[in-house]
Every structure is written in structure tokens, then in C-alpha cells.
Amino acid sequence: MVPLWAYLLLSGFLFIVGVVGVATRRNALIIFMSIELMLNAVNLTFVAFSRFLHSLDGHVFVFFVMTVAAAEVVVGLAIIIALFRNMETVNVDEIHLLKG
Amino acid sequence: MPLLSLITFLPVVGTLGLLIIPRRRRNLIFWGALGTSVLTFLVSLRLYTGFELGVGEMQFVEAAAWIPSLGIQYKLGVDGISLFLVLLTTFLTPLTILASSGIKHRMKEYMVAMLLLETGMIGVFLALDLVLFYVFWEGTLIPMYFIIGIWGGPRRIYATMKFVLYTMAGSLLMLVAIIAVAWLHGRAGGGPTFDLTVLMNAEIPPAIQFWLFLAFALAFAIKVPLFPFHTWLPDVHVEAPTAGSVLLAGVLLKMGTYGFLRFALPLFPQATVTFLPWISGLALVGIIYGAWVAMVQPDLKSLVAYSSVSHLGFVVLGIFALNGEGIAGSVLQMVNHGLSTGALFLLVGMIYERRHSRMITDFGGLFRVVPVFAGMFLLVALSSIGLPGLNGFVGEFLILLGTFRVHPVYGIVAVTGIIWAAWYMLAMIRRVLFGPVIHQENAGLSDLNWTERIVLIPIIILIVWIGVYPTPFLRRMEASVERVIVQVERRQSVHSSGFTVQGKRAMNAETSSMNHKPSIMNPSPAHGSEFVVHGRGAIHGLSMNPELSTLNREARRQR
């Protein structure tokens, strides 16, 4: 039976990958996907704990997280498209009108 | 409507009235503002007449709950010390408003700011609750900020910002100390309270007292201004309009010295004694430094500003002499300084309106051209340098006497102050009033008109009255001054052992040995040559003739 720490290790790893993705990538969409990756890492953790704690709460929370993530994606893409239409770029480094 | 609240908030009522009047009705606004301030003065005279002599405690006390959960009250009260400062405020404000009839630009806002300032000032001197005191203390900042900022000279923005930031820097630390004091009392049982009369008896360990006193002293030192913190005063005075300068010098500076006397001394007696040499030292430096720098000032207003640094150095010295003469002298000198420096600024303002310049070099030989102005200017200058027969002398003499009695060395250095004072003031008089009329513009100057004379005559009457017959003033403040000393001394002896005088202060130690002043009727045999100085409390241990003071105090108490 796969021990708990293995799951945690995997989700931790996934989380780190997501964070690195957000930190290094330039394209807004890629950053957005990395964030989704981080959220899924959290889902994995929830499920792992729910499995070991023999309680169903974890699973319920996963559903909440997924619905929220979905809503976020919808809004996020809309914003990115609006931005793209105005600035023809999605490269985060070029978007720095607001500074100082 | 209880008397003190009436006096405090009458100007605010006046302000509300002014707000209704439309902006173009200029003289209605002017007379409205003047009427309110004169009415406030008349009501405050009731305080003077109704004041009970020989009573040290607070009179006309009014208290109402404000924020009960934190022990904050709306509490007002007046005693011998604050009585004259309130009267000085209500006396100077109408005169200042009358003197600023020349203000054309935004006259309505000007009058509103002046009346709000008056409320703030009166409130500071009447508040007995630390938070209420703080609210009024900062309350005076905003009107002054506008008066300097809008109607000031060319560099007014720098000046007003400097003024606000300087005062705020000190007073914010004081706020922390106020809260700390309240909580110290709260922790010692009985919940937090900001009531001064209660906090006065709270036992605060000397170690903490040190820091709390430091915070209070910093705020008051900036306001006084004490020596290193004075650089804001000349800048603000040079830029402020006449009325601003008069009220700033006349009243706002006294909030600092009053603060020392009302809050720093009674609340933290041990710390007062430990800080005594430092603050007296700074005051001394302030006296000499202020006078010397005043000598070389090109601008009339900055000269008078530096002279204020010197005069208030005397006042602080008197307060920290911690004996009857010193403190009474300093309270009287606060009033005197308010009158003489206020009058000086009014006069400078009047000549500025005619000549649009404050540079001393632009004047010369005015005595022939404007004799009435010159006469008043000379008289007020003489009162400011402490000529006997005028008000400055009585205050200065008592301060020097009180200081000499406890610290002869300080006394000797301070006495030289009267030389420097004479030097810079008479040098200014010579360059402005005497000598031939160099600049032709001066030749055509018009002498003081009647409104200007009406503004100055009451001040001059008071200057001569206090100089010739100061008893009504001294009698009213004596009991309260006594109470402050007893307050500082009693809580002092509870903590540290009698503070005996070391031998090193040669003059003072020896002289205090033999002056077991035999009263006239029963000359007692003289001591042997060795001397033992017996100091009962730190305060009186230093004094030259312990028997005398205690002897007289008991005698006076039985009376």
C-alpha cells in the first residue's frame, strides 16, 4: 500500500514545478496553466489525506477547488484575450505600463 | 453651560456663525470674528475675578465621560498657572484680529482659522485629561498650518511643513508615553485612566519614569523651543503673517513650558531630578546662544524669534529651579514674553505693511519720521530686555533668584543673559530708530493710525502694570506653584533618600551652611566653621537656606 509521504512528496513536487513554471515562464497562458498545476497538486494532497484519514471531507474539498479553478480559468482567459486584443502581446515582461 | 466649556467653545460657535455669512460681506465677517473673541475675553475675565486665592487645587472643574471604556474623560479645570495663560490667549486674540484688518486675501477662512486656533489654545491650557490635552495640542496645529501656509511669505510651504513635522515628531512620541502612563496605572489595578489628578499620585518606578519623561520632554522641548530643537522658529516666524507670529510667539510657545510644568514635573518627579542638570544646561545654552545669534540677524522677525529662544530659555531655567521663586517667575515670564514679544511682532507687522520689508538695513532714523511708533517700539524693546519698572524685570529677577538659590553656577551664567539681551536689542533699536534717515522711502512713512494704537495701548498698559504692581498676578499663582513643588518634592522623598549636596559646588555648599537665618527677634549663636548641609528632599537639599523655606512654609500654611 503506497505510504502517505509518497503522495505528499509527489504533490509537493508537482507544486514546486507549478511554482517554477509561474516564476520562469513569460507567456501569460503558460503561467496560468502552471497555476492550475499547483491547484491540482493541492487536490492530490487533499485526496491523499482524505484517504488516510478515512474521511470524505477531502474529496468534497477537491470538488470545491476544481469548480473555483474552472471559474478562474474562464475569467483569466477572457482577461488575457482582452489584453491581447489591445497590446498584441501576451508576454508578461512587456506588460509594465503600471510601475514606480 | 459651565464656564470653562463656554470659554473654550465660544470661538467655535463664532466660527459656525462666520461660515453662514457670505464671503463678500467682508466687514460683517471682520466684526463677527472680533466680537466673538472680545466676548470670549470678557467671559474669561469672570475666571480672573472669580478665582479663589490661596487655593492650589483646580478650580471651576468640569468633567464628563468621553470614552469610558478607556478611562478617557472630557475634564477641564484651571489653577493659578493656567489662569494667566488662558487670559493671555483671550487677551491677545482680539488684538491680533484687530491688527489683521489688512488681510484681504481669503479673509473669511482667515478669521475661521484664527477662532479655531483660539479654541485649540484655550483647550490646551484647561484640559486635565491627557488625551483631551493631546487632542487640543494637535488641534492647534491645523489652524496654524493653514494660517502660515496660505497667508505666509514666499517660503511659506517649507515653513509650515517644517512647523507641523517638527511639532508632530515630538508630540507623537508623547502620545506613546501618555498611553504608557495610563496603562502603567491600569496594570497597577483600577483600569486605565488618563485623568491627570489621578495619574499624579500613581507610583511609577524611576527606570520607566526616565523614558516617559524623555518622551514628554522631547515634545515640550521642541515646542518651547529648547536649544537644539529651535531651528524651526526663525523660519516659521519669518514666513508667518503678523497675526500668526503674534499668536505663535505669544501663546503657542508657552504650551511647551506649560507642558513641563503641568505634566512632566508632577507625573515624573524622579526623572525630573535626574534630567534637571541636562535641561537646565540646555536652557542656559539657549539663553546665551539665542541672544548671540540674534545679534547678527539681518531680518527683524528672525531677530525677535531668536530672542524668544533666549527668553524661553530663562523660563525653562526657572521651572527647573524647582522652588517657589523660580517657578512663579517662569509663569509670570511666560505672560510677560507673550505681551512683549507679541507687541514686538505687531509693531514689526505694522512697519512691514508700510515699508514691505523686514530687513534692518532698510530702516534707520525712524524716530524722527514716526515718533509714536518709535516710542512704543522702544518701550516694548525695553520691557523685553527686562528693564526694572516694566514687566520683563519682575519675571526675570525671580527666575534668576530662584536659579541662583539652587544652582549658583547656573545663576551666574544666566545673569550674563541680561547683558546679551541689552546688546542685541539696543543694537537693533539703534539701527532701526536712531541715526539719520538713509533711505528716502523711510522719510514718507505714516505714523500709527488709531486702530493700530488701540491694538498696542492695552498691551503697554499691562506691561507697565505688571512691572509696577505684579502682586495681583503673583498672589493668584502662588498657591498653585506651591502645590507643584510639594507634588514634586513629596513624591520625590518617598522614593530616593534625601539628596545631600556634595562639597564640590563650593559657593552654594558653604553659603547654605551658615544661613540658618535667625529671624529678627531671636538671633541664634553662629555655627562653628565646619558646615553640614542637610538636604531634606532633593529640591530643598540644594536650596541655600533650608530652614528659611520650611520655616516660612509651615508659617504660611498655618495662616
Next chain:
Amino acid sequence: MSVTGTQLDWGGMAPFLLLTATALGTLLLDLFLSPRHRVRLAYLGLTGLLITMALLVHGFGGQERVVAEMLIVDDFSRFFHLVFLLIAALTILVSVKSVEQEGTHQGEYYTLVLFATLGMMVMASAADLIMVFLGLEALSIPLYILSGFLRGDVRSNESALKYLLLGAFASAFLLYGIAFLYGAVGSTRLKSIAAHLGHGAAWENPLVFLGVGLLLVGLAFKVAAVPFHMWLPDVYEGAPTPVTAFMIAGTKAAAFSALLRVFGTALSPLPPEWIPPLWVVALLTMGVGNIAALTQQSIKRMLAYSSIAHAGYLLVAVVAGTSRGFSSILFYLVVYAFMNLGAFAVIIALARQGEESPTLSSYAGLGFRHPVLAFSMAVFMFSLAGLPPTGGFMGKFYIFSAAVEADYVGLVIIAVVCSLISVFFYLRVVVVMYMEEPREGHSSPVLSPAILVTLFLATAAILQLGLLPAGVWDLAVRSVQSFWG
């Protein structure tokens, strides 16, 4: 936890339901109204808010009502709900004119504002960490859209993008924290966490302090405490001004309500070694917020930085951790809301069509062109600076006395120094308005009645809170009592 058929406590849920109904109502009504009548949407929104407020005020003092162990409706949450509704109402009042000028999507605007307010209410009465997360997202997502509302303006898009990316990133951390806590405690209910962490040993478990750590990071991002504050200035400057007004007051209040809920119930006996990092964060937040605001030319950006600074002052009270500290936060948030909304009302009144964020110099000589606007702006600036006769002073006074009572005198002295710095840039606004000559070419803005009402309400509230704070203060103390420990 057995899922029984818990019947819904309709009484408790009433405010939430009423607000949702109003939001949906505005959305639907928008379809039927012709463009000219769109303003009626605002009135609908306002009436909905007012009714909910009335309901809450009526319910005050009532006993605690728990809704399916997820939402608690006690005095604490009622107090916050009132604050949120007040903020929403003022925001709608303030944004009537500018939304009309935009023309399009008026319905959506009001709906989003109301939904965001709903999200705040959920956060305030969350009894479960997941509810905190849900409330947070319910608040943030509408705000992402609102900050990008001016589709044509590049700055608005940029602000929305930044807010979205960083918001989502931070809420991921929050969730991860919740997951770990769930793993350690077995439940995300605040009560059970509190029970679990009651005895000190629990804190040693790595899962716990990782979880709590990440949870605090998520909340710190929302509160814009310093290392996590960088998003705030850009987002607030870019977003349309009424939205910034809503965000500056609303998100801060909501974030602190969640923070207090979590600190108050779950982590109430915070072990001593957790204090220093909070201490440092509070210090940094105050310092950076004030110092960065010193040389700002744009008023919106300056107020953004000042909101960071005020978050710092509130963190000082959080560090104090006493019940008086928490009630001082409640009081401060009320004053804070009025100050900022008032200031933004003036900015909106003076803003001209299509102009970027207004710079300070455009306010020169305002004092004598529009005495009413200038006077109220001056009152807000004095209050933000913390000068006595205003509510801002009383707010700071309460926070400082709570911190001093909890022996954090060092932090208070730093707070005092920071507020001294803040005096400079707040008063500089007043200097510009009153002490500089007006420049020509400034159109005299027409004061819409809505703006006037907001200004009057805000000024009156600040002066009342400054002079007679006892009423609101006692209310705040009672609210904290209701949920404290």
C-alpha cells in the same frame, strides 16, 4: 462528520440570500431596461443593500446562529457584514456617474459589485477554512473582472491580468496550507483546529506549522503585507477609480475579517515564537507603505501605498493579539472605509473623461475653486494622517493603546514614526489644494448628488468618529467579545 440532512437555518442565511437576490435582480432587470434607465439598476442595488443592512441591524445582539457548521452569523460577522454593505453602497453611489459615462455593461458592473460583497460576507462568517477559501475566491473573481472592466483601456487590462495571476498564485498557497492543516487535524473546521492546536505539542508537527505558515502567506497576500504587497499599487492604479475605491476598502476589511476569524478561533494561543515574524512583517508593511508613498505624484498610487501602510498599523494590532486589539481593528476598518471612499469620491468627482490617474499638480488651488470638495478632501487627508479631531486619530489611538497594553511599545514607536512620515505626503495634498495658485484650464466638475451624499456621509462619519467614538467602539468591543476564545 456525518452528513445528516441538516435543515438550513433560514434566519441565519437571510442576509446572504437577500444579497444574492438583489445581485440576480440587477442582472435580470438590466435586460429589460433601455440604456437611459440603466441608473435604476443602481437604485435597485442600493435598496437591496439597505434592506439587508436593516435586517442585520435588527438581528444585532441576537444569539449566534451556525449554518451547517460552515457559516457563523454572530455579532462579529454582523459587524463586518454591515461594514461590507456600507462599502458596497458607497461604491455604488460613487460609481453611478462614471458607469453611466462608460455606457456599456452597467448591469454587469453592479452585479459584480454585489457578488463581490457576498464573497466578503462569506469570508467574514466562515467557520471552516474551506469557506474562507470560497469566500476569498467569491470576492476575488468578480474583482478580477471589475479591475479589467474598461476593456478599451490598456492599463485596466494590465491591472486585471496582474491581479488575476498573482491572486490565483497566492490562493494556491492558501489552499496548500489548508490541505496540510486538514492532513494534520483531520478537519478544516476552525473549532476543531482550535481544539487540536489547543495543547502546545501539536505545533511541533511539521504539517501544522507548514500548513499554518502557508495559510498565513495566503492571507498576507490578500492583506498586502510587505513581501506580498507588490501587486497592490499597480492593480489599484490601473483599475477604474470606483473599482479601486471598492477594492481599497472592501478587500482590506474582508481580508482582516478572515485573518481575525482564523487567528481568533483557530490559532488563538499563538505560540510565542510565531510573534517575531509577524512583528517584522508589520514593521516592514508600515515602513514600505509610508516611505514609498512619499514621492508619489499620482494620487491613486499614493493612496494605494497608503493602504499598505494602514494594513501595517492593523497588523500591529493583530500582533498585540488581545481582544482590545481586535476591537481596535474593527473600529479602524470602519474609519478606514469612510476615509478612503471619501477621498476616492473627490478623485472621481474631479476626474475628467479619458484622463489617466490624476496627478497632484492637477489639484492646485482647488481650495478656493471648490471649497466643499477641498474641505472634505482636507478632512480625509487629516484623518488618514491621524490628526486628532478626526476619526483616523481615534483609530490609531485605539490600536496604539492595545499594542502598548500588550507590551509592544517598540512596535508602537515605529508605528508612530511611520505615521509621522505619512503626515508629510498627506499634508502635501492639502498644501497643493490650499497653498498653491490654481492653474487655468481646469473644467469645473459638476457635483452629482450621489457624490455629494457620499462626501457628506463620509465627512460627517469621520468627524463623529473623531469626536464621539464611544458608540462605535463599544459596538466593536461587543462584537469581538461574541466570538473571542
Next chain:
Amino acid sequence: MVHGNSQNRFYLLSVNRELRTVNEGFSMENLIWLVPTFPLAGFLVNIFLGRRLARLWVSWVACGAMGISFGVSLGLFFHLINLAPHLRHLEQELFTWIRIADFKAAAGFLLDPLSAVMILVVTGVGFLIHVYSIGYMGEDRDFARFFAYLNLFAFFMLLLVLANNYLLLFVGWEGVGLCSYLLIGFWFERPAAASAAQKAFVVNRVGDAGFLLGLFLIWTTFGTLQYGEVFHQAEGLHGVLTAPAGGGLSVVTWITLALFIGAIGKSAQLPLYVWLPDAMEGPTPVSALIHAATMVTAGIYMVARSSPLYTLAPFSLAVVAWVGALTAIFAATIACVQNDIKRVIAYSTISQLGYMFLGVGVGAFASGIFHLYTHAAFKALLFLGAGAVIHALHHEQDIQRMGGLRPHMRVTAYTFAVGALANAGIFPFAGFWSKDEILFAAFNGGFYVLWFLGLAGAFLTGFYMARLYFLTFEGEYRGDPHHAHDIHDAPPTMGIPLIVLAVCSVVAGFVGIPPEQGPFHQFLAPVLHHGGAAQAAAHGLAVPMAVLSLLVAGAGIGVGYLFYVSVSWRNVPEIWAARLQGLYRVVYHKYYVDEFYQDWVVGPLDRLAFFLWRGFDVAVVDGAVNGVARLMEMGSWGLRRIQTGVVFNYVLSILVGVVIFLGYLVWGR
């Protein structure tokens, strides 16, 4: 020394109190306050209404006030005479001036022989000078203002002299300082007069600072400032007071020295005499009244009044004597080379004041006051004479451009001669009696060096007086030719006072015969506490000593005659001046004392003040304050640079925050 009647030498205040209750009714006490009140009234009338009144009225009001005051003084004097010696002590309490905590100061007047003499001198000489001023100031624009100031001066001087406590004395003390400031700077258009006035007041203030310290010491030691109580206690505390206290000197020595500093300032002794020569910028009557007869003598009066304290402090007396003697000789040397008629007389005054202090210093208080009394007469005469000359020669003051005036100005010349002889101390004139007594007292007291200095001074006095007289009145006229024909003698209003003063200069001395026991000394004896070296008077020596001093003074005049009148020695002064080139130039420039003060006191102070202002105030303190503000601004720009606007940096800062926060949690604890 005089065998004073010691048993009632000293007044017991208590005795006097019982007496006063006895003759309650109309007693002369409550007339005392009239003496100063009339001049005050005169001042008020003239200062406020002066401009509107005709000149005649102004002069009547002023002179009338002085006249009445003189009359009342005379009345009081005669009332005092017929009281028994030990009862001559009238005291009048007006009101309590300052009363706070342990300090009490009343405003009260005291009339006893000493103050009687003084008020007679002040009002008498004052009245004559007032009359003289009518003529002298005849055509001046500010006629009324001048008389107002003169009356104010008289009021303060009488206040000083009649005060019954040290504080009121100090009020009068500074009051006369103010009036001297106003009167020196009367012609304020002239910059020289304005700066001379300021110099006078500031230098006086230096002395007053010392005087104040003396006051404080008295109060802290005795607990009161009333003369009666202080002197009575001094009697009781004899042993302790003289015990060595601070700095090895006894308390009473410190007190007396401090008071003496005040006297140095007011009576223009070394080193604070510099203001008196410059004070000659004022009108001549002012010089006569203030800088010769009355104000400058205040110092001697104060020392005499405090004689009970001074006798307890021999060291102080020695200091007084030495300062007096040195000043006498020092000023006399300068007087010999001055060419301005008023400055010669001014230095002569300083010299004579030195003699008075010498007299007082050697314990002969009565002789000091006696010389003060006679000096007032003849010095005022000299000044008024000089005034008449200046008036006649249209403000010409350089004696080298005068000469041969005797035929044209007989009255002035002869009266001037009388004054000169009196000043030189020639036999029948007043100066001889008073100056000789001082020299004799010095010799007798064993102060041989001081005696010799005094004698040398007498010689120089004889010389410069003769030089002054001969250069001014004898020989041929060297002045401006077109003035030559209309030199006229002084008009009656100026002439009569000259004559009266001349008579006084002769008669005044007879009151003091025989030396030390004359009626004048008897009259003063009860008040002045005889102390110090009162060993048996060697009577035998009295006469030869007097003859010696007479011969010395005569020799001085003779040398003067030879130098400036006789043909044979005509060029001798030039030769000697050439030969002693260095010395002459130094003495001519008044030993460069003024320059010294300017270079070593005034100049550095100005530079220091300017440095303090620019250096410390502006650079250091404001520099620091603005520096902090600049620092804040730089910090602000720094923070704003970090805010790059790129999302990457923001994510980075979040990560850094998380890493540090968790790092601390894991390891930091």
C-alpha cells in the same frame, strides 16, 4: 583716625520702630515720597503734553518740579538736623512690590543723613542744571523731550538714593542707566551719539549683572533685601560671615565684591570706564548732571550705604581702594593729553571718582562722601563752563582752536578758574579739603603706595586743569576767524548757575573743617559704620600733610603755566612730546583700551555669533533635519525602482517571502 562715638554708632531697627509709633500724627516721614514724585510728575507732563506746551511752560514745569523737590529736601534736611543724632532715621513703607514664596520686596523710602546729603546734592545741582539748560537748549527742536528725560533721570536718581532696600536701589540704578542712554543718544540723528548711548547702556548692564549677583547672594544669605534687616543680621552673624567660603573668600567678601562690580560699571572705574568719555556725545548739561554730579556717584553712595558689609570684608575694601587709586592716576594721565574740552573734564571726573573710591576703600567713608559732595559742585561748574564756551564758539570743542576768551567771557572765565582751582585742590577751595582728607586717611591708614599714587594724581590734576584753563582762556584766539568778533559771554540763565556753583565750590569745603570731625562728618557719622584701620590719629601729621598736597598741586599748576603761557618754555611741550614719542602716542590714544575691547571682545563675539548662526544653526541642525528628509526621499525612490511593473518580480518577492517565512519557522525557532 577719628575717635567715632562708638556706642550709638550703629542703628537698631527695633529702637526706631517704637519711636515711630509715638509721634504718629503729621510726621515728616510721609513727605519723603514727595521728593521723587515731583520730577516724575514733571516727566509725565512734559513727555505727553510737552509738544503742545510753549517752551516757557515746559521749562517752568521741569525746573519747578526740581525746585519743589529741592525745597522738600531742604525741609527734610532741617527736620533731620534737629532730631537727636541716633534718631535721624525716617522710614516710609509705600506698598509691597513683589511677594512670592519666600521672597518679599517692599517699595519703601529711607531718609537718614547719608541719603539726606545725596538728595540735597541731586536736587540742588539738578535744579541749577535745569535752569542752565533753558539757555543751553534754547533753540533745540526737542526742547520738551529733553526736559522730560532730565526729570525722569532726577526721579530715578532720587529713587536710587531714597530706597530702603537693595531691590528698589537696583530699580533706580537701572533707571538712571536708561536715562543716561536716552540723554546720551538725545541727538539720535548723529550715529556717534546713538552708538555711544548703546555702549553706555551695555557697559552699565555688565556692571548691573554683577550687582544682581550681589543681590542674590545677600538674599540667599540673609533672607531679605531690606537695609535695616541685612545690616542688623550682619552684626549678629559676624563670626560665620567672615568664615572662608567659596574660593577662599568669605561670603561677605563675595557679596561686597559683586556689589562693587556694579559700582565699577556705574561709576566708570577701571576696566568699565570706557563708556563715560563717549558719553560726551550728549548735550553738555547732561554731562554736567549725569556724568559728573549725580549718576556716576551712585557707586560710591552704594558702597557707603553698604559700609557695615564692607567693614566686615577688608579684602574688598583693599580692592576698592586699589581700583580707585589706579583709576585716578590712569585717568589723570589721559586727561593731560586730550584736546576735546569735554573729554578732558570727563577723564578728570573718572580720576576724581577714583579718589572717592580710594577714600572709601581706606575706610574713610565720610571723607569719600564729602569729596563726592564737593566734587558735584565744582565738576558741574566746569562742565557748565565748558558748555558756555562751546555755546559761544558754535559747537567748537577742540581746545587747540580756542584761546584768549577771558576778555570776551569774563564770567565764564572766572567761574571756570574757580572750578579748576577747586578741582586741583588748591587751599581755600572745596577740592582741597575733601581731597586732602582722603590722602591723609590713606597715609594714616598705612596705605603709603596708594597715598603716593594719590599725590601723583593730584600733581597731574593740577597740571591738566591749568593746561585746560590756559589753552582755553589765556593766550591769543586760535579758532575760526569769522567767529572771533561775536564771542559773547553766557546769557543770564546760564551765567547765574555758574556763579552760584562757583560760590558753592568755595563755600562747600568749609563744612568739612576740621578734617574728619567737621560738622559734615558728625552729621554722617551715625550712618557710616567706621571700621578698618581706626588706630589713633596722629594729629601732629595732619597739617604738614595738607601743606605737602597743596605744594604738589601748586607745582602742577606751575608746570602748566610754564608749558602753555610763559614765552620762554613755549616749545617745551612739543619737544617733550617729540622725545617721548612712543609714550605720548599711547597715552593720546587712551592706551588703546577702546581698540582692545573692539578687537578682543566685540569683534570676536560678532564673528562667533555669525559662525554659530550660519555654522551650527543652518548647517548642522537644519542640515541634519533636511538630511533626514532627503534620506527618506532617496529611500522612497529606491522602493519605487523595485516596483518594476513586471509580474515576474512580484512572483519572485512572494516566493522570497514564503521561503524566508517558512525557513524561519523550520530552523529559526
